[in-house]
Amino acid sequence: xxxxxxxxxxxxxxxxxxxxxxxxxxxxxxxxxxxxxxxxxxxxxxxxxxxxxxxxxxxxxxxxxxxxxxxxxxxxxxxxxxxxxxxxxxxxxxxxxxxxxxxxxxxxxxxxxxxxxxxxxxxxxxxxxxxxxxxxxxxxxxxxxxxxxxxxxxxxxxxxxxxxxxxxxxxxxxxxxxxxxxxxxxxxxxxxxxxxxxxxxxxxxxxxxxxxxxxxxxxxxxxxxxxxxxxxxxxxxxxxxxxxxxxxxxxxxxxxxxxxxxxxxxxxxxxxxxxxxxxxxxxxxxxxxxxxxxxxxxxxxxxxxxxxxxxxxxxxxxxxxxxxxxxxxxxxxxxxxxxxxxxxxxxxxxxxxxxxxxxxxxxxxxxxxxxxxxxxxxxxxxxxxxxxxxxxxxxxxxxxxxxxxxxxxxxxxxxxxxxxxxxxxxxxxxxxxxxxxxxxxxxxxxxxxxxxxxxxxxxxxxxxxxxxxxxxxxxxxxxxxxxxxxxxxxxxxxxxxxxxxxxxxxxxxxxxxxxxxxxxxxxxxxxxxxxxxxxxxxxxxxxxxxxxxxxxxxxxxxxxxxxxxxxxxxxxxxxxxxxxxxxxxxxxxxxxxxxxxxxxxxxxxxxxxxxxxxxxxxxxxxxxxxxxxxxxxxxxxxxxxxxxxxxxxxxxxxxxxxxxxxxxxxxxxxxxxxxxxxxxxxxxxxxxxxxxxxxxxxxxxxxxxxxxxxxxxxxxxxxxxxxxxxxxxxxxxxxxxxxxxxxxxxxxxxxxxxxxxxxxxxxxxxxxxxxxxxxxxxxxxxxxxxxxxxxxxxxxxxxxxxxxxxxxxxxxxxx
RNA sequence: GCGAAAGUGGCGGAACUGGCAGACGCGCUGGACUUAGGAUCCAGUCCUUUAUCGGGUGGGGGUUCGACUCCCCCCUUUCGCACCA
Numbered sequence: 001x002x003x004x005x006x007x008x009x010x011x012x013x014x015x016x017x018x019x020x021x022x023x024x025x026x027x028x029x030x031x032x033x034x035x036x037x038x039x040x041x042x043x044x045x046x047x048x049x050x051x052x053x054x055x056x057x058x059x060x061x062x063x064x065x066x067x068x069x070x071x072x073x074x075x076x077x078x079x080x081x082x083x084x085x086x087x088x089x090x091x092x093x094x095x096x097x098x099x100x101x102x103x104x105x106x107x108x109x110x111x112x113x114x115x116x117x118x119x120x121x122x123x124x125x126x127x128x129x130x131x132x133x134x135x136x137x138x139x140x141x142x143x144x145x146x147x148x149x150x151x152x153x154x155x156x157x158x159x160x161x162x163x164x165x166x167x168x169x170x171x172x173x174x175x176x177x178x179x180x181x182x183x184x185x186x187x188x189x190x191x192x193x194x195x196x197x198x199x200x201x202x203x204x205x206x207x208x209x210x211x212x213x214x215x216x217x218x219x220x221x222x223x224x225x226x227x228x229x230x231x232x233x234x235x236x237x238x239x240x241x242x243x244x245x246x247x248x249x250x251x252x253x254x255x256x257x258x259x260x261x262x263x264x265x266x267x268x269x270x271x272x273x274x275x276x277x278x279x280x281x282x283x284x285x286x287x288x289x290x291x292x293x294x295x296x297x298x299x300x301x302x303x304x305x306x307x308x309x310x311x312x313x314x315x316x317x318x319x320x321x322x323x324x325x326x327x328x329x330x331x332x333x334x335x336x337x338x339x340x341x342x343x344x345x346x347x348x349x350x351x352x353x354x355x356x357x358x359x360x361x362x363x364x365x366x367x368x369x370x371x372x373x374x375x376x377x378x379x380x381x382x383x384x385x386x387x388x389x390x391x392x393x394x395x396x397x398x399x400x401x402x403x404x405x406x407x408x409x410x411x412x413x414x415x416x417x418x419x420x421x422x423x424x425x426x427x428x429x430x431x432x433x434x435x436x437x438x439x440x441x442x443x444x445x446x447x448x449x450x451x452x453x454x455x456x457x458x459x460x461x462x463x464x465x466x467x468x469x470x471x472x473x474x475x476x477x478x479x480x481x482x483x484x485x486x487x488x489x490x491x492x493x494x495x496x497x498x499x500x501x502x503x504x505x506x507x508x509x510x511x512x513x514x515x516x517x518x519x520x521x522x523x524x525x526x527x528x529x530x531x532x533x534x535x536x537x538x539x540x541x542x543x544x545x546x547x548x549x550x551x552x553x554x555x556x557x558x559x560x561x562x563x564x565x566x567x568x569x570x571x572x573x574x575x576x577x578x579x580x581x582x583x584x585x586x587x588x589x590x591x592x593x594x595x596x597x598x599x600x601x602x603x604x605x606x607x608x609x610x611x612x613x614x615x616x617x618x619x620x621x622x623x624x625x626x627x628x629x630x631x632x633x634x635x636x637x638x639x640x641x642x643x644x645x646x647x648x649x650x651x652x653x654x655x656x657x658x659x660x661x662x663x664x665x666x667x668x669x670x671x672x673x674x675x676x677x678x679x680x681x682x683x684x685x686x687x688x689x690x691x692x693x694x695x696x697x698x699x700x701x702x703x704x705x706x707x708x709x710x711x712x713x714x715x716x717x718x719x720x721x722x723x724x725x726x727x728x729x730x731x732x733x734x735x736x737x738x739x740x741x742x743x744x745x746x747x748x749x750x751x752x753x754x755x756x757x758x759x760x761x762x763x764x765x766x767x768x769x770x771x772x773x774x775x776x777x778x779x780x781x782x783x784x785x786x787x788x789x790x791x792x793x794x795x796x797x798x799x800x801x802x803x804x805x806x807x808x809x810x811x812x813x814x815x
Numbered sequence: 816g817c818g819a820a821a822g823u824g825g826c827g828g829a830a831c832u833g834g835c836a837g838a839c840g841c842g843c844u845g846g847a848c849u850u851a852g853g854a855u856c857c858a859g860u861c862c863u864u865u866a867u868c869g870g871g872u873g874g875g876g877g878u879u880c881g882a883c884u885c886c887c888c889c890c891u892u893u894c895g896c897a898c899c900a
Contacts, residue, residue, distance in 0.1 A: 003854090171897080213819055217895060220818070225899070245900060258900095295898060330899045337900095343816090344898055417899055539895075579893095610840070611827060617893085624827065627840045630855095674831090683829065686839035693839095758835040763881040765835055803880050809834050813880050 003629070004636035006600025010722045014114050022736055023116045027522070029070030034526050035061040036505055036565070038534030038542075039076040039123070042102035043083050046109050047582065048620060049535075049574040051592035055605050056571055056614050056679065057533045058115045059718040063676050065116070066717065066742035072526055073116055074508035076123030077103050080131070081497035082160060082176055085429035089463060095429040096457070099126055109593055113601055114721060116738075121511040125500040130507065131431035132452030133517035134500050137549070138434055139445045140556060146192040147423075149443065153262055153328060154422055155291075156184035161464035162426045163188055165496060166419045167221075167541040172292035180290040183262075189433060189493070190420040193548050197222050197416045199562075200547055209531075209567030211615075214539045221540040223417025228401050229332065230410035232257065232309040234269065235317065241265060241309060244331030244415055247341065248404065249396035252385040253359035254311050255349065256319045256337040258302060261286040262328035266305075269320075275306035279322055286324035300325040300348045312409045313400075314386065323348060331415055339375065340367070346375040359384045360393050421545070423496045428462035428469040430494025431455070438481035438488040447482050453490065468492040501542055502549040505529055505564060517558075524560045532565040535573065543568070569679060572617035579619055590620055602720035603628045609681035609719055631689055632723055634696065635716065638709050639730045643700040647707045647731065657697075658704045664694055665708055666749040672715045673745070681719065688715060706731065711743050759784045760811040761793040769810075777804040784810050 017023065037057040040050060061073040079099050088095040103124065110117070123130060141147040155164040159179040163186060168175040193200075201222050204215045227246035234241060243257065259266060261283040271279055282303040286294065302323030309318050318337075325344060326335050339349030340356045349356060356369045360380040367376055379393045388396055404410040424433060432453045434446035446453055456476045462469040470476050470492040481488035503517070509526040510518040546564050554562035575581060576588040583589065595604045606628035612618045654662070668691040675684035695708055710731055717724035717737050728737040752773050757780070759767040767789035771780055781802055784790055794814060801813040 213895085216819060220896060223896095223899060227900085243900080247900075300898080325898050327899060335900045342900065344900075347898095415899075417896095536894080613828085616821090616828095619827080621827095623841060626842095627827095631840085633855095678831085680831090682827090683839080686829075689839055756835080760834085760881070763834095763879090768835065801880065803834090805834060809881090811834080811880055 004633055004723070006602060006632075006722070009726045010112075010114060010601050013722045013725045014111070016725075017114070017736075020736070022738060023073065023118050024120060025072045025074075025118045026070055028525055031069050032072065032526060033061075033064040033069035034072045034529045034531075035064065036072075036074070036508075036529045036532045038532075038538070039078050039501070039504060040106060041078045041081070041083065042099055042106055043087060044102055044105075044584075046106045046592065047574075048590040048592050048595070049582070051113065051595075051604075052574050052608055052618065053533060053535070053571055054110065054113070054115055055608060056569075056681070057531075058721075059609070059676065059681060060531060060533075060679070061116050062718040062721060062738060063742060065738045066714065066740065068741065071116075072121075072508065073118060074121040074123070074511070075110065075115075075117040075119070076121075076504055076508070077106075077125065078497060078501050078504070079103065079124050079126035080430045080494075080500055082162070082425070082427060082429070085427060085462060086160075086176075088429075094457075095462070096126065099429075100124075112596060113592065116721070121508050123504050123507050123511055125431075125497075125504065126429070128452045128454060129512075129514070130504075131455075131500065133507070134431045134495065134503070135434040135446070135451050135453060136448060136517055137499070137503055138495065139448060139451075141191055141552065142435075142445050144552070144556065146195060146552065147189060148192060149187060149189050151185065151187045153183050154186050154188055155181045156186075157181055160427075161466045163422055163424060165422045165498070165541075167421075167498075167544070168496075169291070172290065172295065180292050182290050183287065188422055189424040189435075189491075190422050191499075191548075193421045193544075194416060194418055196548050196551055197224065197418050199551055200418075200544065203547065203551070203563055207563060207566075207568070209565075211568065211570060214536065214543065214568060214570060217539040218544055221418060221544065224414060225416075226412070226414050228404055228410055229413045230312060230336070230404055232312060232318075232336075234320075235308040235310060237270060239265075239268065241320075241334055242332045242410070243334050243336040244413055245336055247338070247397070248400035249382060249385075249388075249391075249393040250338040250341045250359055251311070251336070251400055252314050252382075252388070253338040253340050253357045254314075254316075254318055254336045255339060255357055256321055256345075256354050257309050258321045258323035258326045258335050258337055258345075258348065259305075260326040260328040260333045261322055261324050263333045265334070266322065269305065269307055272306050275304065278303050279305055282322055282324075286322075289324070294324050299351065300344065301351070302348065304352070313403070319354065321348075321352070329419065330417070340369070340372065341375050341377055343375045343377065346372075357384060421496075421548075423499055424491075424493040425496055426466065426468045426493055427464065428455075428460060428494065430497060431500060432470065432476075433491040433493050433495055435491040436479065436481065436488050437491065438484060438486060440486050441481055441483045441488075444481065444483060444488075450482065455494075468494065470494070498542055498545050502545040503553075505532075505546065506553070506559075520558060523558065527559060528561045528563060529565040531567045531569060533569045533571060536570040539570075569614070571614050572612065574618050574620050577619050577621035595622075595625075599625055599629060602723045603632055606632060606685060606719055610685045611682070613682050614679040631685075631692070632720060634692060635712065635720075636723065636727070638692075638695070638712070639727050641700040642705055642709060644703065644706050647710045649703040649707055654703050658702055661694055661698060661708065662704055663749045663752075664691055665711055666745045669711065669715065669743050669745040670750050673742070676718060684715075685719065688712065713737060714740070714743050755807055757807065758809045759787060759790055760809060761790060762813060763811060766790050766793055773807060776806075777802065777810075780804060780810050781812075784812065 035057055037053055061071045064071045084099045085095045088098040138147055155169050157164055157174040157179055159177045169181050172181055174181055201224055225246055227244055228248050229242045229244050231240045231242050302321045305320045307320040309320050311318055337345040339345040340358045341360055358367045361383045362380045382388045382391045382393055382396045432455055434453045436444045456473045460469055477489050479488055506518050506523055509522040550564040551562045553559040607625045611624050668687050671687040672684045713724045713727040724737050754770055755773050756768050756770050758765050759769055767787045769783050797814040799812050799814050803811040
């Protein structure tokens with residue numbers, strides 16, 4: 001058998017699709033479906049992982065088209081950002097040039113794959129007609145007090161020489177260059193995402209179409225925890241310091257307090273000369289440490305300040321220590337140390353010989369301070385706790401809270417791990433922050449009519465120096481104040497790329513709007529996204545940010561929905577055949593271009609779909625291609641073998657064998673339809689292979705031949721669009737297969753007339769019986785008992801019980 | 816450490832609500848057709864056995880007439896968070 005002419009077929013159909021604008025989405029169609037895949041970062045040509053992501057979305061989009069939906073299936077480029085800038089510096093070209101040329105290469109690859117994108121809606125975030133509206137978003141956030149500038153301790157990447165958002169620090173390292181992240185005190189712009197913490201959390205409960213793991217990751221990232229803030233007085237001072245705790249039931253066990261070295265309160269405390277030097281030294285050393293040095297491995301350390309605090313409940317005098325195991329940015333930055341009931345405090349106290357005090361006693365046991373190998377953190381009975389003695393600790397939490405609140409010793413508090421989103425970057429390649437600093441008028445947002453604030457082109461030295469390269473462009477920096485017309489300066493930082501990608505999905509519905517980011521009507525029509533497909537690596541970054549933007553735009557009346565996507569699907573990664581992540585440095589990157597050059601698009605697609613279910617990772621090797629190639633060759637050959645004309649046939653005049661095949665076909669329609677719904681493409685294809693195996697036994701002049709081929713072409717169309725179109729036109733159709741209705745299965749035909757059911761004796765398979773479908777227990781039992789293979793197992797035994805499941809099995813329990 | 820997912824032939828994987836484990840494909844073995852086969856077609860392919868019997872879904876226990884599937888304990892792998900008080 002010759003290989004089918006994939007190259008010609010692909011070129012032919014891609015041209016026809018383009019000429020007929022098959023994938024152009026109309027403006028306000030009757031029945032909409034928004035199929036979105038995460039847009040691409042143009043750091044080179046697209047790789048095999050993109051290929052997988054996009055062909056998954058493409059299959060869904062195509063099936064939806066065939067089901068009568070007008071599908072919004074757009075594509076775009078996340079084109080600003082550090083990686084492009086770094087690559088451009090390495091190659092000594094302008095980031096813009098580098099980015100746009102990558103986009104051109106990648107776009108033409110995507111077009112060669114023949115994906116069903118409406119290219120008229122393409123979005124490129126680094127172009128002024130897009131980033132103008134990114135800046136507009138900033139200004140709306142600013143006007144609503146959700147963008148603010150603050151001096152704070154921020155994550156600093158010493159290699160990239162820029163600050164990073166919390167979400168961009170992975171295990172203490174920069175998400176891009178993997179350098180250890182340090183802290184720096186800087187004044188920066190933040191988005192107040194924490195104002196939405198509760199809604200971002202509760203909104204997750206409504207997202208039934210999101211896989212649970214992403215929701216769990218977001219929940220953990222938001223990290224809501226309810227507790228109480230308790231005030232401690234300082235001895236010989238009128239100052240008070242507060243701690244946050246979720247275990248107020250252990251309050252009588254506090255034997256020290258620890259404050260983080262960065263805490264500003266340290267400067268206000270009166271530390272005597274005996275301790276001051278050691279404290280200062282300790283603070284200096286801690287702040288220099290990287291996050292990794294401070295958190296991982298090493299044992300906890302600290303230094304005593306000489307200051308004492310008073311426990312507001314027990315009135316005991318306790319030592320105040322500085323310890324860099326205390327996080328500066330969580331709670332109040334001060335913790336109460338309960339070494340008997342908190343493992344961290346336990347380690348710290350052991351090291352510095354701080355006393356332990358047991359206040360929670362496990363039921364029926366007696367903890368002895370001297371014998372404790374670790375903290376006891378489980379619930380128990382409160383002891384040594386004055387009026388609370390005898391209370392079960394989990395009830396004690398409520399009671400102590402009440403006590404504290406009633407006496408004004410503290411207040412209930414909810415804390416989140418989620419921090420505000422730091423969005424300024426000291427780099428060139430991003431959307432400039434649209435803010436003006438006027439000596440007289442202060443901080444002013446750029447007037448909306450003056451947008452975009454253009455990124456200066458031309459001779460710019462964008463090699464990182466630790467300050468934004470824009471600071472060195474006087475033409476950019478120095479302007480007149482829009483209010484007083486006096487001397488003013490622009491903000492010289494650019495925005496985190498994740499700001500650009502937080503709203504791109506809204507632009508697709510109205511990609512060329514020059515007056516607004518998007519029209520409200522169009523957004524109302526297209527949103528929410530029906531299905532969003534992308535990698536799971538964005539779980540706590542982009543996928544949180546775009547929810548935040550959606551909620552914000554909902555609040556200010558631009559959107560009618562407050563969650564962006566109904567369904568989220570995270571496809572698995574594509575790894576090399578040894579299970580390694582593909583990367584340029586390892587030289588194990590597979591290119592989809594090589595693949596489609598060698599085998600054709602449809603064969604490559606089938607090989608990828610068939611290799612694993614979509615959510616699972618794929619160890620990619622070309623070995624799997626063979627099966628896909630054979631399969632499609634055999635499908636193509638069906639057309640040449642056909643000797644009948646047309647697809648009509650009379651149900652009453654077909655042979656039994658044809659009837660069998662007809663029924664098999666309808667079971668296949670059912671299976672494929674259901675499998676596409678749950679993105680189980682591997683089993684959808686397997687079922688079509690099974691059908692093909694039977695179909696091939698049919699002679700070319702069989703009455704149902706044409707009909708079977710028609711339906712098979714349709715079922716295959718989401719996966720092999722080019723081949724399906726070719727077969728379709730070969731069958732005499734003169735309209736695209738994607739404009740024709742997706743086949744529906746005949747409910748009668750999918751039923752079996754006869755089925756084979758297993759006969760078990762004591763749960764072990766002994767025989768099988770062929771019986772009419774829906775037959776009753778008695779009839780099956782009679783047959784089963786008489787079965788030659790079953791008989792020996794019944795000899796001399798009594799049937800105690802018969803388990804019969806209709807159309808499933810019969811099990812005889814004997815003794 | 817905490818959280819999540821997963822562990823099935825030589826390999827990728829199937830078995831959706833407990834009901835014939837290994838669909839479908841790759842690979843392999845044998846055969847056919849061929850000057851040739853890295854093309855195609857046919858047959859076989861979990862282990863053991865000539866066949867039956869028996870065993871078998873990471874390991875151990877349990878529930879059940881019946882467990883890859885449910886429950887408990889353990890092991891391994893991958894991912895996420897990582898001193899969040």
